Amino acid sequence: MARIDLDHVSMTFRVREQYQITLKEFLLRGMYRRLRNPLLKVRALQDVCLRFGDGDRIGIIGGNGAGKSTLLRLLAGIYTPTRGRRIVAGRISSLFELSLGFEMEASGRQNIVYRGYLQGESPRGIRAKMQEIADFSELGRFLDVPVRYYSAGMMVRLAFSIATAIEPEILLVDEVLSAGDMAFQDKAQKRMRDMIARAKIIVIVSHDMGSLPRLCDTGVWLDRGRVRKVGPVREVIAAYREHVQGARTSESDAARDDHEPVPTGFAQPALR
């Protein structure tokens, strides 16, 4: 029984404007350096309440900087909420930043083993899946070559094959399909549809409004860290579209009147 329960979850990052603070600066906090490297509070997520169970397929949409990737990482357990409670039950498999987590000096095969272990697989489990992963990646003899010699597309293939060979109860996907060539994209989409059939909860972040209704039934619209709308995916997409287009038309109307440049409509992350 898989479950996601976010109860008034907030995620605030405290970021130094210029560079990471050193011990010397920390101790001399009272001096002028504070003005040159101030602390910024980034409220990436604010008061998010979401509850999902078996069979939910959720698509998260929103402008850049709305907090979608942060929310996904929070669900995966990489971030701990600064406020509120996060309960996620079930085996998680995540697909984000696919080219991270590779050991450059090790071969493709060895990396399959390491990443498998990272996701909690046992040696026997990995051995059983090794052939399937190797076949799906279509890397052939390159699997025995160190990963440092791979092209970006090859790394994406490998990472995707490994991550999707696990059988997850909760699948988290973060806009990864943009890498990889067209043939791979088709293959990856099909694989994901198969996975979707086997997983219990799926959360996908995507800007591709066309394919989202095919993969998801519930939509979540994140705007500047807050949940603006939750509901059937087509309704949420329509509301989001309306908002974006409404903003653009009203701004272009104003520009026509005042001869000012039209803003792009990116959502600003909530900075203080």
Add this chain to the structure above:
Amino acid sequence: MKAYMADVWRFRHFWLSLVRMDLQARYRRSVLGIGWSLLHPIATTVVLCAVFYQIFHMPVREYLPFLMAGLAWWGYVTGVIGRGCQCFVEAESYIRQHPVPMAVYPLRTALGAMIHFLIALAVVLLLTWCFQGFANLAALPAVLIGLMILLVFGWAAGVVAGYVNTIFRDIQHLTDIVFQILFYLTPVMYPPDILVRSNMTWVLTINPLTHLLKIVRDPLIAGTIPSVRAYGAAAATTLLLVGVAALLLGRLQRKVILYL
């Protein structure tokens, strides 16, 4: 805490494979392979031995294995804390992928350092046997107890060092300097009889590292079982560090990623 350790155990394949990979990566494209990790203590040993022979007329036969054991131990301690500082920084890509108990990364460092230490100790055993024969073979198993305490010490130290260095990245340089100083405050190169004549002995006695050194070197070289006081001091230091590390565990999970 128990649940945490069970979690660490659950990911044993992961961190064991990282340890293996560290060893392979280090020796992958080198000529001597594992010989390189011995070259440093061997070179330092030979030089110091020659100097002490010329100046203090130290008998080489006894001093060489003694010194090399101490230097191998020093290599372990500095390695475990030095690399421990970087353990979360270098594992950033893993941390960003999938949550595992953070203590896994300092454990990887400690185990790697311990393996190098054991290799060096094997050479020391060989040298001791060649040069002076074993004073007391029965005392040798006591080395294992010392090694286990050192491993726990190394793991806990790695947790603390890693956490602090992830927040303040210049801590690593600080530890380098502190170790430079500590080298002269720990009886790594001082032969035991020289110490009796000096009034620096109290410094060496209050230094907790001295006892951590004694529990490994004494059974190996001198053939004596370390005193209860030595074991007590070593265990107490280790437990203190373990306590601090245990307090940091919650913070590790929540905060490390925010500083990477």
